Amino acid sequence: MPVRYPLVLVAALLLQLAAHPARDFFGDGAEVTSLLVASYVLLVAGFAFNARYWFARILVVAALLNALAMGFNGWRMPVAPESLVRIGVAETIEAALALEPPSPKSRVLESGSTRLSPITDSVVVSWPSPNAVSPGDVLAMAGILIAVPELWRLKSRSRVPSQVAAKGHADL
Numbered sequence: 001m002p003v004r005y006p007l008v009l010v011a012a013l014l015l016q017l018a019a020h021p022a023r024d025f026f027g028d029g030a031e032v033t034s035l036l037v038a039s040y041v042l043l044v045a046g047f048a049f050n051a052r053y054w055f056a057r058i059l060v061v062a063a064l065l066n067a068l069a070m071g072f073n074g075w076r077m078p079v080a081p082e083s084l085v086r087i088g089v090a091e092t093i094e095a096a097l098a099l100e101p102p103s104p105k106s107r108v109l110e111s112g113s114t115r116l117s118p119i120t121d122s123v124v125v126s127w128p129s130p131n132a133v134s135p136g137d138v139l140a141m142a143g144i145l146i147a148v149p150e151l152w153r154l155k156s157r158s159r160v161p162s163q164v165a166a167k168g169h170a171d172l
Contacts, residue, residue, distance in 0.1 A: 003053075003151070008046035015039035028074065036075045040067040055150055058143035065119050065136030072115040076108040079121035083132035084109075086124045 003009075019035040026032055043063040050056040070077050081096035090096035097109065110117055121132040133141075 004049045005046055008042050008049065012039045012042035012046055015042065028076075033075050036070065040071075043067075053147070053150065055143045055147040058139055058146065062136045062139035062143055065139065066134055069116050069119045069134055069136065073108065073120070077121050077134065078110040078114045078117065079107045079132050080110045080117070083122055083124050087130035087132055 015035050016039045019032055019039065022035055023032050040063060044060055044067070047056045047060040047063060051060065066077070081090070081093045084090045084096040084099065085093055090099060099109065107121065110120060110122075114120065119135050121134050121137075123133050123135060123138055125131055125133055125138075
């Protein structure tokens with residue numbers, strides 16, 4: 001069975017990509033918030049349409065976690081100063097606190113007013129390069145790593161032997 005409504009997922013990705021340059025142009029205005037909200041609604045909907053695949057259910061949870069973390073923090077993903085020290089962006093927590101805004105511009109430093117801090121960018125990964133990611137990002141990476149071979153397998157199983165024989169592979 002193919003992926004349902006792939007254009008919904010493509011639209012969500014395009015909105016996510018548009019939000020970053022829009023932030024440079026509009027700042028943190030309603031325009032950027034609208035792009036991000038729409039992108040997460042489409043992401044969750046697109047993955048939910050495909051919930052018959054278990055990796056899509058993982059991706060729904062990942063998108064919801066990231067949407068919650070950003071939505072409760074002004075549509076920016078908070079990053080822990082300790083994480084910035086651990087990945088080498090700053091040498092001390094004091095130096096990390098002096099960084100404002102951390103790169104990329106869609107992030108903001110965690111503070112006492114940060115909401116839902118356990119699901120913000122607090123997980124440090126070293127591959128492919130040192131970075132601070134959220135639990136939602138970790139789930140998204142796992143979901144994608146599971147999705148690629150699973151979709152490949154489903155695609156190869158969907159070939160009908162008569163179609164394969166028509167292409168000159170009569171031995172099947």
